[in-house]
Amino acid sequence: MAGLIASGIIKCTASKLASLVSPPIEPSPSSSDEQQTSAIRDVQMLQRRMASVQRSLEAIDEDSIRDESGRLRLRELQQFAYDAQDAIDEYKFELLRRRMDDPDSRREDRSARKRKRKGDKKEPETDPVMVPVPDELALRVKRILERFKEITKAWNDLHLDEADAPFREEEEDFLQRPTTPHVDEPTRTMVQKVLLDGGHNCFTIHDLFLDLAKFVSGEDILKLDTQYMPYLNDASQNLRYLSLAVSSSDHTILDLHTLPATGGLRILQVINALDDNKRFYSSLFKNNRRCFSKLFSHHINVTLPEDLRGLRHLRALDLSRSALTSLPESIGELKLLRYLCIFQTRIAKLPGSICSLYNLKVLDARTNMLRELPQEIQKLVSLQHLSLDLWSPLCMPRGIGKLTRLKTLTMYSVGTGNWHCNIAELHHLVNLRGELCITGLSRVTSIDDAQTANLVSKKHLQILRLDWSAGFYATECEHIVNQNNATSAPELDEDVFESLKPQRNLEELEVVNYSGYKYPSWLGDPAFSRLAKVTLWKQKCKFLPALGQLPQLCELVIIHMECVERIGREFYGQDSVEPFPALEKLEFQDMPNWVEWYEVSENDFPSLRELKIKDSNELGILPQKLPSNLKKLVIMNCEKVVRLPTVPCLAHLVLKGNIGEETLSCLHFPLLRTLKVCFLRKAEEIKLENLPMLEGLAITGCKRLFSIEGVCSVESLSLLKIKDCPNLQLPFKPLPQKVQQSTVTNCPQWQEWAEWQQARMSEPRYQSEEHDGSNQEVVEALRDDSEDDFEVFSEDER
Numbered sequence: 001m002a003g004l005i006a007s008g009i010i011k012c013t014a015s016k017l018a019s020l021v022s023p024p025i026e027p028s029p030s031s032s033d034e035q036q037t038s039a040i041r042d043v044q045m046l047q048r049r050m051a052s053v054q055r056s057l058e059a060i061d062e063d064s065i066r067d068e069s070g071r072l073r074l075r076e077l078q079q080f081a082y083d084a085q086d087a088i089d090e091y092k093f094e095l096l097r098r099r100m101d102d103p104d105s106r107r108e109d110r111s112a113r114k115r116k117r118k119g120d121k122k123e124p125e126t127d128p129v130m131v132p133v134p135d136e137l138a139l140r141v142k143r144i145l146e147r148f149k150e151i152t153k154a155w156n157d158l159h160l161d162e163a164d165a166p167f168r169e170e171e172e173d174f175l176q177r178p179t180t181p182h183v184d185e186p187t188r189t190m191v192q193k194v195l196l197d198g199g200h201n202c203f204t205i206h207d208l209f210l211d212l213a214k215f216v217s218g219e220d221i222l223k224l225d226t227q228y229m230p231y232l233n234d235a236s237q238n239l240r241y242l243s244l245a246v247s248s249s250d251h252t253i254l255d256l257h258t259l260p261a262t263g264g265l266r267i268l269q270v271i272n273a274l275d276d277n278k279r280f281y282s283s284l285f286k287n288n289r290r291c292f293s294k295l296f297s298h299h300i301n302v303t304l305p306e307d308l309r310g311l312r313h314l315r316a317l318d319l320s321r322s323a324l325t326s327l328p329e330s331i332g333e334l335k336l337l338r339y340l341c342i343f344q345t346r347i348a349k350l351p352g353s354i355c356s357l358y359n360l361k362v363l364d365a366r367t368n369m370l371r372e373l374p375q376e377i378q379k380l381v382s383l384q385h386l387s388l389d390l391w392s393p394l395c396m397p398r399g400i401g402k403l404t405r406l407k408t409l410t411m412y413s414v415g416t417g418n419w420h421c422n423i424a425e426l427h428h429l430v431n432l433r434g435e436l437c438i439t440g441l442s443r444v445t446s447i448d449d450a451q452t453a454n455l456v457s458k459k460h461l462q463i464l465r466l467d468w469s470a471g472f473y474a475t476e477c478e479h480i481v482n483q484n485n486a487t488s489a490p491e492l493d494e495d496v497f498e499s500l501k502p503q504r505n506l507e508e509l510e511v512v513n514y515s516g517y518k519y520p521s522w523l524g525d526p527a528f529s530r531l532a533k534v535t536l537w538k539q540k541c542k543f544l545p546a547l548g549q550l551p552q553l554c555e556l557v558i559i560h561m562e563c564v565e566r567i568g569r570e571f572y573g574q575d576s577v578e579p580f581p582a583l584e585k586l587e588f589q590d591m592p593n594w595v596e597w598y599e600v601s602e603n604d605f606p607s608l609r610e611l612k613i614k615d616s617n618e619l620g621i622l623p624q625k626l627p628s629n630l631k632k633l634v635i636m637n638c639e640k641v642v643r644l645p646t647v648p649c650l651a652h653l654v655l656k657g658n659i660g661e662e663t664l665s666c667l668h669f670p671l672l673r674t675l676k677v678c679f680l681r682k683a684e685e686i687k688l689e690n691l692p693m694l695e696g697l698a699i700t701g702c703k704r705l706f707s708i709e710g711v712c713s714v715e716s717l718s719l720l721k722i723k724d725c726p727n728l729q730l731p732f733k734p735l736p737q738k739v740q741q742s743t744v745t746n747c748p749q750w751q752e753w754a755e756w757q758q759a760r761m762s763e764p765r766y767q768s769e770e771h772d773g774s775n776q777e778v779v780e781a782l783r784d785d786s787e788d789d790f791e792v793f794s795e796d797e798r
Contacts (some may be wrong), residue, residue: 038138039132039133039135039137039138039141042138042141042142042145045145076151077151079238079264080144080147080148080151082240082264083140083144083147083264084144086264086313086336087137087140087141087144089336089359090137090335090336091133091134091137092359093335093336093358093359094134094137096358096359096381096382097356097358099381100358100379100381191203191204191205191209192204192205219238219239220238220239220240220241221239221240221241221242222239222241222242222243223242223243223245224242224243224244224245225245225246225247226244226245226246226247226254227247229244229258229259230258232259238264239264239265240264240265240266240267241265241266241267242265242267242268242269243269243270243271244268244269244270244271245271245272246270246271246272246300252300252301253301253303254270254300254301254302254303254322255303256302256303256304256305257303257304257305259305259310259311264313265311265313265314266313266314266315266316267314267315267316267317267318268311268314268316268317268318269316269317269318270300270302270318270319270320270322271318272300272321300321300322300323301322301323301324302319302322302323302324304319304324304327304328305328305330306328306329306330307328307330307333308328308330308331308333308334309330309333311334312333312334312335312336313336314334314336314337315336315337315338315339316337316338316339316340317334317337317339317340317341318339318341319341319342319345320341320342320343320344320345320364321343321344321345322345323345323346324342324345324346324347325345325346325347325348326347326348326349326351327342327347327350327351327354328351329351329352329353330353331351331353331354331357332351332353332354332355332356332357333353334357335356335357335358335359336359337357337359337360338359338360338361338362338382339360339361339362340354340357340360340362340363340364341362341364342364342365342367343364343365343366343367343387344366344367345367345369346367346369347365347367347369347370348369348370348371349370349371349372350365350370350373350374351374352374352375352376354374355374355376355377355379355380356379357380358379358380358381358382359382360380360382360383361382361383361384361385362383362384362385363380363383363385363386363387364385364387365386365387365388365389366387366388366389366410367389367392368389368391368392369392370388370389370392370394371392371393371394371395372394372395372396372397373394373395373396373397373400374397375397375399375419376397376399377397377399377400377403378399378400378402378403380403381403381405382405383403383405383406384405384406384407384408385406385407385408386403386406386408386409386410387408387410388409388410388411389410389411390410390411390437390465392411394411394413395413395415395419395420396412396413396414396415396420396421397419397420397421398418398419398420398421398422398425399421399425400412400421400425400429401421401424401425401426401427401428401429402428403429404428404429404430404431405431406429406431406432407431407432407433407434407460408432408433408434408435409429409432409436410434410435410436410437411436411437411438411439412426412436412437412438412439413439413440414438414439414440414441414443414444415440415443416443422449423438423441423444423449423450423452423453424448424449424452424453425453426438426453426454426455427452427453427454429458430457430458431460432458432460432461433458433460433461433462434460434461434462434463435461435462435463435464435465436458436461436463436464436465437464437465437467438464438465438466438467438500439467439469440467440468440469441466441467441468441493441496441500442468442469442488442493442513442515443488444488444492444496445488445492447492447495447496447499450495450496450499450500451499453499453500455500455501455502455503456501456502456503457503458502458503459503459505461502461503461506462505462506462507462508463506463507463508463509463510464502464506464508464509464510465509465510465511465512466497466500466509466510466511466512466514467512467513468488468493468512468513468514468515469512469513488515490515490516490517490540491516493514493515493516494516494517494518494520497511497514497516497519497520498520498521498522500520501520501522504527504528504529504530505529505530506528506530506531507530507531507532507533508531508532508533508534509523509531509533509534509535510534510535510536510537511535511536511537511539512537512538513537513538514536514538514539514540514541515539515540516540516541517540517541517542518541519541519545523545523547524545524546524547524548524549524550524573525549526549526550526551528550529551529552530552531550531552531553532552532553532554532555533553533554533555533556533557534547534550534553534555534556534557535556535557535558535559536557536558536559536561537557537559537560538559538560538561538562539560539561539563540562540563541561541563541564542563542564542565543564543570543571544558544561544564544567544570544571545571546570546571546572546573546574547571547573547580548571548572548573548576548579548580548604549573549576549579550580550582551581551582552582553580553582553583554582554583554584554585555583555584555585555586556580556583556585556586556587557585557587557589558587558588558589558591559587559589559590560589560590560591561591561594562591562592562593563593564591564593564594565593565594565595565596566594566595566596566597566598567594567596567597567598568598568599569599572604577603578603578604578606579603579604579605580604580605580606580607580608581606581607582607583605583607583608584607584608584609584610585608585609585610585612586605586608586610586611586612587611587612587613587614588612588613588614588616589612589613589614589615589616590614590615590616591615591616591619592615592616592617592618593618594616594618594619595618595619595620595621596619596620596621597619597621597622597623598621598623599623600623600625600626600627602625604627605626605627605629605630606627606629607629608626608627608629608630609629609630609631609632610630610631610632610634611626611630611632611633611634612633612634612636613634613635613636613638614634614636614637614638615636615637616637616638617637617638617639617640617658618640619638619640619641620640620641620642622641622643622644622645623645624645624646625645625646625647626645626646626647627647628647628648628649629649630647630649630650631649631650631651631652632650632651632652632653632654632781633647633650633652633653633654634653634654634656635653635654635655635656635659635663636654636655636656636657637656637657637658637659638658638659639658639659639660640660641659641660641663642660642662642663643662643663643666644663644666644667646668647669648670648671649671650669650671650672651671651672651673651674651777651781652672652673652674652676652781653667653669653672653674653675653676654676654678655675655676655677655678655680656676656677656678656679656680657678657679657680657681658681658682659680659682659683661682661683661684661685664677664680664683664685664686664687665685665687667686667687667688667690667691668690669690669691670690670691670692670693671693672691672693672694673693673694673695673696673777673778673781674694674695674696674697674698674778674781674782675688675691675694675696675697675698676698676699676781676782677698677699677700677702678699678700678701678702679700679701679702680701680702680704680705681703681704682704683702683704683705684704684705684706684707685705685706685707685708685709686699686705686707686708686709687709687710688708688709688710688711688713688714689709689710689713691710691714692714692716693716694714694716694717695716695717695718695719695778696717696718696719696720696778696779696781696782697711697714697717697719697720697721698719698720698721698722698782699721699722699723699725700721700722700723700724700725701723701724701725702724702725702728703724703725703726703727704727705725705727705728706727706728706729707728707729708728711735712734712735712736713736714736715736715738716736716738717735717736717738717739718738718739718740718741718778719739719740719741719742719778719779719782720735720739720741720742720743721741721742721743721744721745721782722743722744722745722747722750723743723744723745723746723747724745724746724747725746725747725750726746726747726748726749727749728747728749728750729749729750742754
């Protein structure tokens with residue numbers, strides 16, 4: 001196993017060596033031609049040595065390295081490979097630095113971009129910049145070769161030859177490989193990606209594989225509790241990967257000034273393993289308790305040294321979820337850094353020196369504290385993944401479009417003036433994939449710029465958010481001379497929206513703060529065959545777009561459409577025989593002037609399972625009949641709704657806020673299984689006579705509620721919870737025999753009755769009954785607090 005690891009390291013390094021020394025190299029002004037020729041010869045010799053070691057390690061029998069001396073020799077080779085890789089990576093950094101500093105090379109890049117046709121998938125390739133081997137690197141290579149000679153003298157079992165091995169550097173050696181639900185195809189049974197309830201990603205590994213990884217890693221990897229930081233010197237000489245875990249509230253101050261300079265440290269990570277966090281969030285992530293430690297650690301106070309040159313070989317630095325407020329200027333000295341994570345920190349501004357990290361590929365800056373990106377961020381020529389917080393009031397400088405290797409750009413903030421980026425710069429970012437949120441679209445003043453963005457060429461985009469809001473920095477940004485917040489004309493917004501047509505494989509679309517009077521012609525086009533979710537928030541249109549012909553639309557959310565008064569057939573699309581064929585979830589929220597929803601036929605919404613109507617106090621007319629497949633109905637703050645529609649198979653009903661008295665007296669759903677009633681302000685009575693299949697009932701915060709008619713006669717009732725109903729009264733009757741759990745809280749007139757019920761259910765005839773778990777769906781429906789301000793059944797009450 002150790003041989004395979006060393007072999008892999010050497011193969012990767014040899015590949016890089018081959019790619020760097022294969023092109024001709026110009027002589028250096030600071031070195032003689034003879035010295036430069038000798039340096040090139042040494043680099044090529046190092047490549048041949050690495051190739052020889054690679055072939056020899058592949059041929060070695062595993063049994064021959066089981067003894068202690070064999071393992072020591074492998075260890076020496078591994079350290080040799082690390083040093084060689086550091087040298088070559090520094091040469092690559094020098095190549096990138098020279099390229100950025102060379103004005104001729106940069107002019108060629110600009111000319112190539114001008115020649116690029118609109119809609120091309122890839123940027124034209126430029127000729128590689130010829131860079132000499134620096135004197136310092138030449139000296140290091142010579143020392144590495146001398147060290148290799150010493151190793152081979154002590155290890156006579158290695159039979160080396162001088163033949164060159166053909167190596168080819170492939171693009172994927174430097175780019176992040178795509179991931180599946182399993183991190184990598186060969187390791188799909190080892191590392192798995194888990195999506196937690198809160199939307200967080202967590203990676204899990206089987207304990208056996210974890211133990212094997214620890215054994216193989218030997219002295220390279222160390223996970224250390226911060227309370228043992230004073231003892232780090234004893235085991236830090238050969239460390240390559242270091243994780244500092246905070247597991248005690250007494251050690252939340254992490255001072256990295258005391259971190260010893262190990263020389264070869266490549267990965268440094270700060271994580272949180274506080275037991276208090278695990279317990280506190282156990283109800284939120286009940287099935288993933290081992291994943292909590294990295295989710296919540298804002299209280300960890302990390303202090304970085306001003307001089308980071310002692311960590312100059314770092315490839316990855318993870319300071320996420322800490323209270324870190326700034327990065328030192330010396331961050332620019334970490335020239336081999338490829339991954340930097342400041343996710344959910346308190347950093348408001350990145351130092352300008354970060355733009356000299358030419359090897360940086362991943363910058364995770366998802367923190368809502370961040371106010372702006374450095375002005376010279378376009379120098380990060382290797383950057384492929386730039387993650388930004390969607391709610392951050394972010395200033396984005398001009399030049400973002402030069403980062404043509406970008407694959408991930410979660411937010412693009414359009415600005416005004418010469419400092420901020422223009423939407424037209426998106427034209428060059430043809431490799432974007434995943435999610436993209438464009439904010440500040442109200443600042444777009446030219447239709448040509450919106451067309452130049454050419455979103456239709458972004459073939460790998462899956463989620464697109466278009467936001468016309470100005471955000472926060474329009475009034476606070478120091479780079480804007482005129483702080484006037486002029487709003488764009490609706491006609492211009494319409495043209496801009498029309499020009500931002502995305503590619504047809506889009507899966508999710510969200511439109512925010514759009515002030516146009518009509519929607520673009522492409523919105524609702526059935527050619528968008530993969531569009532599964534659409535969200536419209538705060539629009540000025542008087543009608544909804546015709547979305548009924550989208551074949552795969554599963555979820556539709558419409559929020560704060562203040563000008564919409566009626567919804568009819570125009571919503572379903574022209575000549576649509578079966579509108580919304582795949583729609584499962586439909587939600588209307590905050591529709592202050594909506595008064596009528598009409599014309600729903602039997603063929604409409606054939607797949608609809610969940611309907612939510614919230615905060616629409618003027619709504620009085622609903623369709624007489626809703627689709628028979630509908631399982632869940634939520635009505636919240638719809639005071640003028642007199643009668644709920646007929647839904648034959650409705651299983652779950654939630655009523656909350658301002659609900660009319662007539663609605664509560666006309667509940668007729670023969671297959672209803674759960675009813676949740678929350679914070680009714682005027683209701684005095686609820687009738688359950690027409691709910692023969694009701695299994696779960698939860699009522700809370702109904703201050704004026706006086707009676708619940710029929711609660712003791714519903715024979716199917718098994719779960720009951722009543723909370724904060726001070727005026728509720730009930731005849732002294734027992735609950736149905738099927739009830740397994742009843743909880744009454746803050747209901748004075750029910751207290752004695754509740755105690756009697758608890759004593760009655762503890763009798764042997766109730767204890768002996770077995771329940772097959774068929775009410776699990778009922779329990780989950782009552783526990784779903786997405787529409788409530790309380791959790792109906794806590795973990796301890798189940």
